[in-house]
Amino acid sequence: MTSPDPMAEIKASFFIECEELLESLQDGLEALSNGETDSETINVVFRAVHSIKGGAGAFGLDQLVEFAHTYETVLDSIRSGDLAVDPNIMRVLFQAGDILSDLVRLSRDGEVIEPSLTQDTYKALQDIVGETSDGDSGADDDIDFQPMGLALDLDFADDAKSVFTVMFKPSSELFESGNEPLHLLKALSELGEATVACDTKELPVVDELDFETGYLQWTIRLETEADKSAIEEVFEFVDGLCQLTITEGEDLPATDLPEIEEDETPEPQAVTPVAAVATSAQQATAPAPGQPTAAPRATVRVDLERVDRLVNLVGELVINQAMLSQSISAIGVQPSSEVSSGLEEFMRLTRDIQDSVMMIRAQPIKSLFQRMSRIVREASADVGKTVRFVTEGEGTEIDKTVIERLSDPLTHMIRNAVDHGLEKGDARRANGKPEEGIVKLSAAHRSGRVVIEISDDGAGINRPRVHQIAVEKGLIAPDTQLTDTEIDNLLFAPGFSTASEISNLSGRGVGMDVVRSAIQALGGRISISSTPGAGTSFTISLPLTLAVLDGMVVHVAGEAMVVPLNSIAETLALTTKELEQLGSNKFLVRIRDQFVPLLDLGVELGYRAPLDRYEGAVVLLISQEDGSRAALVVDSIQDQRQVVIKGLEESYGRVPGVAAATILGDGQIALILDPTDIITNASGRVSSDDTLFDLAG
Amino acid sequence: MSEIENMKDAGNVELLSFRISDQEYSVDIMSVREIRSWTKATPLPHSPTYVKGVINLRGTVLPIIDLSARLGLEKEEQSERDVIIVVQLMGQTVGLLVDAVIDILAVPQSEMQSPPEIGNDAGPSFVSALTLVDGRMIRLLDLQAVMPSIEAQVA
Incomplete structure (x- = not known):
């Protein structure tokens, strides 16, 4: 009565519940496959499927009910001890879990469920049941489980009321x-x-x-x-x-x-x-046996929009506070005065509120890892390799948007690890490794950032092959001598793909360069390390939140702008002997016997003409994880601070070289630069040899 | 109030008129969100000359279009007395930099004329209609044409 369609609301909450149930189903299955076959684990799995079935029945989602029912029957046989878990059954159970989540998703989106989706798994499940209970799949005389009708409008033979x-x-x-x-x-x-x-x-x-x-x-x-x-x-x-x-x-x-x-x-x-x-x-009534009431969790579901509004408001608060402190210092208040100490307290509170609000958006990365576990299962089945998927640090919390946007790059990298990273079973045996390959995904908080690592124990990067391909594709000159790291980084070069034959799995036209730019778009960095014969590992380092950024405020041609701190390797004032001229109007900076192109930020942004001389100029040495390096000339460095990110794209569109905007303490908008974009599109770069600078580590 | 209502019923359009280098332009008042005084804009690199930059409008980033540059008119000296008219069209909000706001006018729909075609001028037309008020020609600005096109960002 409170809302026009209570059913729709209930249905929506059912699907949200399903997400949680599917998550605990996955957890339970993982535990089962790790040999934890105690009754509680099996019960968790059983209950998850049972609840999904129950809810689906209430909404007349027949296909979902039917599948869940068969699934449940198998689980019930396991629970009652009629069926022992073996790797084969485990595989079917995982598969069924995947199909179940597909069915839930399709039902939620109101899409048509093709019978072919469930067919194989359905049959596999039925085969298992057939083995144990002689085809008596439906019957189930457990006291706590009541078989029920599959749809509300069943047509019974006796339609007498x-x-x-x-x-x-x-x-x-x-x-x-x-x-x-x-x-x-x-x-x-x-x-x-x-x-x-x-x-x-x-x-x-x-x-x-x-x-x-x-x-x-x-x-x-x-x-x-x-x-x-x-x-x-x-x-x-x-x-x-x-x-x-x-x-x-x-x-x-x-x-x-x-x-x-x-x-x-x-x-x-x-x-x-x-x-x-x-x-x-x-x-208080005694709960029915075997149907324990879930312990109430101290959580609350909040519309993401509301959280975002709160995040925005806190952003405003931070800006306002910065403006206030700036104007208070401008009127010359004594640092020891009450106003100043009050302001300090205010700043501390603001920061606490900001941290707390950001935490609301944070979620454990677990859901993403579970999705990846499915990718591993599917990918390994596709290429016929046995793979063990190991995860670590599933409880690591990270911004929800980051989790969502990590899904595609991670999927790609996990597929790569299974397809290219791991050797085939016989090759592994020949190298004295166990046939089962290991793909490991881990997450951890490290100094204010989240570090995600994807590693395999495969053959490692075939560097001669990578070098050869890079030459073939014209990415480097044939006689270029590269260090191992430089060769590894070639994988991120646009238009690079090592697979000599395009398999079904990878090689869908998405290269590691796309992965890299996706990670960079999140303010992250990606690096690669590989040991021949021992495997490859990718390390992704991400900011905890997308709403604020640690930046260095610099001045260029009278404008204040922010350079993301994570891209700055060091800052220095140029001396004559570090500066080398190249051609008529290009300069290189010599840093520890390596040459880095000198880019004048004011010129690159079109704010002013090149300076007459760059001796004594302040430069930021930009070093990206992808190996792109440059020395950016700025007029002065103001300070380092946390800035609130304001999108520019919604209101104006993409601006080359600019990642976003922020509002500084004086209320002025300052642009947040995108150093990678500036370096890639820099006018200072014309000669083809410069590719080296891009790739050199 | 009732007078205005009556005028509306009679098929009037309400216009906000403003001055850009001695020419009088106007926009439909329904698209105007607010009018604010000039604040320094942060320039955007590699942007067209008529994009003055962006300003902070209560926490959101507002692009500013210099109308005189957009219309190809001679710009008077940039002065503190310049005014920004914040307009919204199809979800996009921009600030229009003008020399001064003049008046709010109610003009009968019937008195709006299409601008005459001049030769075979193929250049962009930013004026969608013309009208006369007290003997002054008022140009109705085609906001759609004035807005900078948001580039579809390719991720």
Whole structure:
């Protein structure tokens, strides 16, 4: 009644719940495959599938129910000990988990589910069940599991209507878990003709009313074509959270009810507690065996938009605070005065609030890792390699947007590791390695950044081959001598692909250069290291959040601008002997006997003409993980600070060389530069030899 | 108030008129969000000359278009008395830098004339209509044509 379509809302929350259930399903399966076959682990897996099935049944998602049911049957045999877990069964279970999540996704998006999607796995599941229970797949006499109808509108042979009497008494836990009796009653009345009566005898006088306790119970007389299981299905979600008796026939249940007010509309809605926190002893009902009520987790679901608004507001706060402190210092207040110390306190609080708000957006990286585990399973099946996927630091928290945008690059890299990184089984044996290859994905917080590592124990980078390909593709001159690191970095060069034959898996036209730019777009860096015969590892280092950035405020041609701190290797004032001229108007800077192109930021941005002389100029030595290096000339360096990132693209469009904008303490907008973009498009770079500077590490 | 309502009913358009180098232009008042005084804009590199830069509009980044440069007119000395008219069109918000705001006018729709074609001038036309108010010619600005096109960013 509160919203136009409560069903749609319930459905939406069902799918959100499904995400969580699928996550715990994955966890359980991982644990199972690691040999943790205790009953609790199996129960977790079973319960996840069971709950998805239950919910799907309530929304008439037949295909999902059917698949989940078969899945559940297999799990049940494992639980009862009829079926022992072996690697083959494990593989099917994982596969079924993947299919289940596909089905959930397709159902959520209302897309058509092709029967071919489930076919193979469905059959594999049925085969397993067939082995153990002689084709008796549906039956299941576990006390805590009730087989149920697959759809609400089942057409039974006897369409004679039968009468049920349902006694329903919600306990306070029911309200606590966010359920609403009205929806249940509504769902019930959709089954047939329902006469609802509410018993208010336990309702105390208003003064004594505890708003967090349920006092009401309902008796529903239902005339329906559906059978008992369909009614039970309605109450599936609140199983254990209420007293429920369903009797066939007109008789009232044993509970003696006094005079029942016949009333079509459940009028006592007004006193229905919406959320109950306290559990009163009399209301506590014993949960049904085997269906433990999930311990309430202290979490709250919040619309991401609201969080983002909060993040924005805090950004404003930070800017305002900076402006305030700037104007206070401008009017010459004594540093020891009350105003100054108050301002200091204000700054500290602002920073705390900012950190806390950023934490709201942070999520454990686990969901991403689980997705990758699926990629490994699929990829290894495709190329016929046995691969063990090891993850570490799943609890590492990182900004939600970063997680989302990491998915594609990581997928690509994981596929690469399985396809190119690991050798084939026989090659591994020949090299004295176990046949099973290892792909490892780890995450950890390291000095204010998140470091993600993807490594394999494969053959390592075939450097002569990489060199040869780079020559063939014209990326380097044939006689170029490169160090190992430089060769490894060639993998990131645009248009580079090592696979001599394009396999189904990789080689979809996406190279490592795309991965690199995706990581850089997130303010991250990627590096590569490889040991021949021992494997390759990629290290991605990412900022914790996308909303703020550590930057160096510099002045160029009278404009303040921000250079991301992570791109600056060092700053220096040029001396004559570091400066080398190349041609008529190009300069190189000699840093520890390496040459780095000198770029005048003011010229590159089109703000001013080149300076007459660069001796004594302040330069920022930019060094990107991709190997691009340059010395950027600035007029002066102001300071280092955290700045709030403001998008420029939404309001204006992309500006070459500029990553975003920010607002400085004086209220002026300062541009946040994108050094990589500036270096790549620099006018100072014309000769082809400069490619070397780009790649040199 | 009621007078304005009546005028609206009669098919009037309300225009905000402003001056750019001795010419009087106007925009539909419904697209105007606010009018603010001139603040220094941060220039954007590699941008067209008519893009003055960006300013901080209560925490959002607002691109500023120098209308006189956009229309190819002689710019008067940049002065503190310049005004920024913040307009919004199809979700895009920009600031238009003009010399001065003149008036709010209610002009009957019927008195709006299409600008006459001059020869075979193929150049971009930023004027969508003309009208006369108290003997002055008021040009109605085609906002769509004035807006800088947002480049689709290729990730």
